[in-house]
Amino acid sequence: MQALSESMNKRKQEFVEKVGVFFEEKGLTPISARVVGYLIIAEPHYQSFYQLTGILQVSKGAISNALNSLLQKEYIQCVTFTGDRKRYFKVNTNTWLNFLKTRYSFFGEMRHLLDESLEIRSNEQKEFNHDLGEIRELYGVFEKELPKIISNWERNRKND
Amino acid sequence: MQALSESMNKRKQEFVEKVGVFFEEKGLTPISARVVGYLIIAEPHYQSFYQLTGILQVSKGAISNALNSLLQKEYIQCVTFTGDRKRYFKVNTNTWLNFLKTRYSFFGEMRHLLDESLEIRSNEQKEFNHDLGEIRELYGVFEKELPKIISNWERNRKND
DNA sequence: TTTTTAGTTTTGAAATAAAAGAACTAAATT
DNA sequence: AATTTAGTTCTTTTATTTCAAAACTAAAAA
Numbered sequence: 001m002q003a004l005s006e007s008m009n010k011r012k013q014e015f016v017e018k019v020g021v022f023f024e025e026k027g028l029t030p031i032s033a034r035v036v037g038y039l040i041i042a043e044p045h046y047q048s049f050y051q052l053t054g055i056l057q058v059s060k061g062a063i064s065n066a067l068n069s070l071l072q073k074e075y076i077q078c079v080t081f082t083g084d085r086k087r088y089f090k091v092n093t094n095t096w097l098n099f100l101k102t103r104y105s106f107f108g109e110m111r112h113l114l115d116e117s118l119e120i121r122s123n124e125q126k127e128f129n130h131d132l133g134e135i136r137e138l139y140g141v142f143e144k145e146l147p148k149i150i151s152n153w154e155r156n157r158k159n160d
Numbered sequence: 161m162q163a164l165s166e167s168m169n170k171r172k173q174e175f176v177e178k179v180g181v182f183f184e185e186k187g188l189t190p191i192s193a194r195v196v197g198y199l200i201i202a203e204p205h206y207q208s209f210y211q212l213t214g215i216l217q218v219s220k221g222a223i224s225n226a227l228n229s230l231l232q233k234e235y236i237q238c239v240t241f242t243g244d245r246k247r248y249f250k251v252n253t254n255t256w257l258n259f260l261k262t263r264y265s266f267f268g269e270m271r272h273l274l275d276e277s278l279e280i281r282s283n284e285q286k287e288f289n290h291d292l293g294e295i296r297e298l299y300g301v302f303e304k305e306l307p308k309i310i311s312n313w314e315r316n317r318k319n320d
Numbered sequence: 321t322t323t324t325t326a327g328t329t330t331t332g333a334a335a336t337a338a339a340a341g342a343a344c345t346a347a348a349t350t
Numbered sequence: 351a352a353t354t355t356a357g358t359t360c361t362t363t364t365a366t367t368t369c370a371a372a373a374c375t376a377a378a379a380a
Contacts, residue, residue, distance in 0.1 A: 015280060019273055027187075029338065040277045045288040049357065059340045064358060085348070085356070093291040100302065103263065110259075113179055117200045120175060128205040131253040138313050142260065142306075149305050153298050189368065209327065219370045224328055245326070245378070 008055065012041055028075075031058055032066040036075055039091045046079050046088035074098065097150070104146040111139040168215065172201055188235075191218055192226040196235055199251045206239050206248035234258065257310070264306040271299040 008016070019037030024030055034056055039047060047055075053063050067089055070076045077092040114136035121129055168176070179197030184190055194216055199207060207215075213223050227249060230236045237252040274296035281289055 011280060015276060018276075022269065022273065025187075027185075031339075040273075040292070041280045043282060043285060045285050060357070061341070061359080062339050065339085068358090087356085090288075093288075093295060096295045097298065100298065103266075106263075109182065113182065113200075116175060116178075120171060120201045122203060125203060125205050128250075128253075132200070134317060135253060135256045138257065138260065138310070141309060141313055145305075145309050146302075149301060150298070153301055157294060191369075210325095220327070221329080221371075222369050225369085228328090247326085 008038075015041055029066065029069075031056070031062050032070055032075075035063070035066050035070060035089075036091065039076060039089065046090040048086045048088050050086070052089070100146070100150060104143060107139050107142040107146065111136055111143055114139065168198075175201055189226065189229075191216070191222050192230055192235075195223070195226050195230060195249075196251065199236060199249065206250040208246045208248050210246070212249070260306070260310060264303060267299050267302040267306065271296055271303055274299065 016034050016037035019040060020030060020033040023033035023036055028036070035052060038052070038056060039045065049060075049063060049067065052058075052067075053060055056063070058066075067076070070089075071078065074092050074095045076089050078087045078089050080087055114132055118129060118132060118136065121132075123129060176194050176197035179200060180190060180193040183193035183196055188196070195212060198212070198216060199205065209220075209223060209227065212218075212227075213220055216223070218226075227236070230249075231238065234252055234255045236249050238247045238249050240247055274292055278289060278292060278296065281292075283289060
């Protein structure tokens with residue numbers, strides 16, 4: 001079992017901080033965001049509940065909530081080892097792919113909202129309606145092209 | 161000057177509500193999000209401070225803050241008319257294009273964070289490092305392809 | 321000059337959210 | 351059976367956010 005006081009070097013600390021800010025902006029709580037940041041650079045890349053409370057200096061309750069919410073969002077997953085009761089947590093690399101999928105669902109939702117707005121609007125203000133229509137088009141293009149980029153990449157990946 | 165009690169029909173109200181939820185998820189406050197929702201379907205597509213307080217039933221202070229924060233984020237812009245002291249607000253269609261640019265800056269930031277994590281990590285845990293590297297690749301591809309999609313669309317647009 | 325208009329800023333209340341800490345629980349160990 | 355481990359859940363504290371209401375301000379109109 002590692003010492004609770006085990007700490008990170010400056011570069012790692014700054015990295016955790018930076019990823020923390022990034023994912024806070026994306027809607028995670030500060031602690032969840034820092035857990036993700038730390039797990040990206042942790043060695044080994046899986047860390048126990050206990051290690052996380054120690055290295056991030058937060059309460060058990062807070063880590064428990066953070067880990068469970070991250071598990072539920074599939075940012076992380078857990079692994080276990082025979083003869084060790086503890087659960088270890090690591091970032092779910094597949095989910096980082098899913099992030100991209102979420103992002104293209106954003107384009108779809110956006111396109112849909114713009115469709116609906118055009119249905120609602122009269123056809124006065126033609127110029128404004130035209131602008132909305134153009135943007136709708138662009139979101140539609142994204143919606144169509146992004147999956148292609150992903151599946152292209154997936155195909156190349158298999159041929160490694 | 162329009163009556164303060166002017167109200168929306170059900171469909172419009174639901175639309176405002178829906179866009180409201182959507183943009184709240186993206187980090188706007190409820191009132192800001194509803195302002196955006198309303199401006200998308202408002203006729204005319206520009207609306208005054210006073211009209212917004214009336215139709216959305218919120219205080220002047222709240223609208224003032226909402227409008228200023230939306231202006232700063234460039235979700236909206238204001239227009240004026242000669243002989244009318246009031247400022248009118250409308251959604252900034254250019255910014256909806258910028259949203260996409262913001263989104264591809266996301267891919268760049270993400271790619272950058274993954275680069276840095278690979279620098280920090282030792283080359284033990286080769287498999288995990290390999291996974292991170294692959295994801296980094298994909299984000300890199302997005303970072304490169306999205307601008308192409310946008311400029312393609314911009315080219316077609318001019319040729320209308 | 322006084323009043324009105326078109327907002328802004330300040331104040332404060334209410335709601336919500338994040339996290340600490342303590343009490344709890346279920347499984348494993350002794 | 352008693353204790354330890356590995357967490358979870360509950361309670362409380364603190365901080366932050368969101369908004370209404372009222373006080374304020376600067377420009378325009380009367």
